[in-house]
Amino acid sequence: QVQLVQSGSExxxxxxxxxxxxxxxxxxxxxxxxxWVRQAPGQGxxxxxxxxxxxxxxxxxxxxxxxxxxxxxxxxSTAYVQISSLKAEDTAIYYxxxxxxxxxxxxxxxxxxxxxVTVSS
Amino acid sequence: xxxxxxxxxxxxxLGASVKLTCALSSGHSSDAIAWHQQQPERxxxxxxxxxxxxxxxxxxxxxxxxxxxxxxxxxxxxxxxxQSEDEADYYCQAWDTGIGVFGGGTKLTVL
Numbered sequence: 001q002v003q004l005v006q007s008g009s010e011x012x013x014x015x016x017x018x019x020x021x022x023x024x025x026x027x028x029x030x031x032x033x034x035x036w037v038r039q040a041p042g043q044g045x046x047x048x049x050x051x052x053x054x055x056x057x058x059x060x061x062x063x064x065x066x067x068x069x070x071x072x073x074x075x076x077s078t079a080y081v082q083i084s085s086l087k088a089e090d091t092a093i094y095y096x097x098x099x100x101x102x103x104x105x106x107x108x109x110x111x112x113x114x115x116x117v118t119v120s121s
Numbered sequence: 122x123x124x125x126x127x128x129x130x131x132x133x134x135l136g137a138s139v140k141l142t143c144a145l146s147s148g149h150s151s152d153a154i155a156w157h158q159q160q161p162e163r164x165x166x167x168x169x170x171x172x173x174x175x176x177x178x179x180x181x182x183x184x185x186x187x188x189x190x191x192x193x194x195x196x197x198x199x200x201x202x203x204q205s206e207d208e209a210d211y212y213c214q215a216w217d218t219g220i221g222v223f224g225g226g227t228k229l230t231v232l
Contacts, residue, residue, distance in 0.1 A: 112164065
């Protein structure tokens, strides 16, 4: 069965970096892209962008350029998001979600369990 | 630019039915959307995709109590025979020229 398993919670100081992983299993990793979604405390879901697992080409949403980098290690079917120069407002749960395409719709048909990143001094 | 509008809250009694709405902004009345459920303290789960003609396809293991429909620029999620575990946040999601979009979510309370 399809599974997306994310790395564990992180506690970081402002200015540090963090790398969250999302390991996929149960399907051909290169056959589906990977989305990243952020959920700040008590807030809704916010799309951060996605990465094409065939080409490695990332697309970033507005507000997630510069400090956010999506990457892949296809040898272990894993996607990553690295966040640098962390700020308190980066405190959130970060989710990966598989990208399933139907026509013009990219919809998220499987989700990781989420990774809590806390930024605090 | 696509905007998805959802009511912030809804409530219905145990065993009853409820219909949640996702309204697509002007110019997007033919777009398909997806519905996702987020139970308290849990990650989101994909429920279904709903097309503009009302056809829908559900994710793995989604009960028959969940169904989707459409009318014009609105997409609906109907939950029948409400159970306590249906108390959750429900988000609609769509795609607009390479950009993912979420609605603000509807918090469903089961009375």
